[in-house]
Amino acid sequence: MRPSTGRQRAIAKALTALLPIAPYADTERIRTDASAPHLKTLPPTIAVWLATVAHVRHQHTDYERLLEEGYDRDSARFFVLDQVNQVLTRWRATRLLDPDDEDE
Numbered sequence: 001m002r003p004s005t006g007r008q009r010a011i012a013k014a015l016t017a018l019l020p021i022a023p024y025a026d027t028e029r030i031r032t033d034a035s036a037p038h039l040k041t042l043p044p045t046i047a048v049w050l051a052t053v054a055h056v057r058h059q060h061t062d063y064e065r066l067l068e069e070g071y072d073r074d075s076a077r078f079f080v081l082d083q084v085n086q087v088l089t090r091w092r093a094t095r096l097l098d099p100d101d102e103d104e
Helices: 006-017 023-036 043-061 063-070 071-092
Strands: none
Touching: 006 023, 006 043, 023 043, 043 063, 043 071, 063 071
16 A cells, blocks of 8 residues: 555655564554554654554553553553563664653
């Protein structure tokens, strides 16, 4: 599928640059999430990064289980940080999640 708008093309380019070998099923979900209305005001690279972190956190870590067990959001995020970075490393991401970054 060829992106039809400038923003969609920019998101596709940012996604390819950030996650060179991520699985197609994951990149398609991230692409969709990065195009969400609440991320439209952000530059495509930032929208892709935020969508990537959220996707990996929710789909590839114990984050949801920790929330169900009663951990607050910040604690759960702290405990899955290494899992997020392991997935990003497998996908040869050009950036990893920094524990000092706020609101990711």
